[in-house]
């Protein structure tokens with residue numbers, strides 16, 4: 001499918017799939033969305049802790065990069081696993097402006113290292129952040145009881161409804177530790193029902209700019 005680079009309303013770039021009318025991030029602001037959904041409502045719950053995170057849809061690496069930056073401030077040690085079946089190309093990555101928009105030119109080497117790291121191998125990004133990119137379909141995830149936090153960032157229900165099914169959320173639930181948390185930008189009733197069906201406790205939170213609501217699901221034991 002054709003992919004093109006667009007700029008979102010906060011100035012940060014994203015990838016757009018015209019055929020699906022779908023983007024990798026919110027058109028209202030890629031960085032704003034990442035900060036609100038995944039950092040404020042996810043990562044910040046674990047201040048000062050050593051945690052394992054799985055990202056569903058590694059894509060451009062924006063969420064991983066922002067997590068790296070924020071975890072330094074929050075005193076966290078992160079073991080980050082990014083699952084992705086269709087890696088973004090070098091040309092597309094070069095067109096992403098996250099280092100400039102986040103005003104961290106000194107961290108360009110970190111963004112580059114995240115993308116140069118070998119698929120399927122753990123890479124020490126620095127002393128507090130390990131990254132493993134896994135080239136894998138979400139259907140094939142079989143992790144059990146190993147993550148504190150999941151960033152669920154699949155394409156929307158309107159284009160890939162099968163990725164918001166009870167089968168996928170059952171896998172997510174199984175892969176979380178007790179009291180583990182899943183955050184997502186989505187807020188559809190059908191998604192909430194799938195989450196509840198597999199055992200999650202679900203909270204509806206205020207969404208990022210341009211979106212009224214989002215979900216946070218917890219594996220409460």
Ligand SMILES: C[S@@+](CC[C@H](N)C(=O)[O-])C[C@H]1O[C@@H](n2cnc3c(N)ncnc32)[C@H](O)[C@@H]1O
Pocket residue numbers: 023024025056057058059060061062063064083084085086087136137138139153154155
């Ligand atoms: C919304 S984008 C993720 C954006 C990403 N988190 C970022 O910060 O750039 C969804 C991602 O899921 C990937 N994807 C779609 N279907 C998949 C599947 N069945 N298994 C694994 N990855 C898939 C896409 O290639 C895309 O990178």
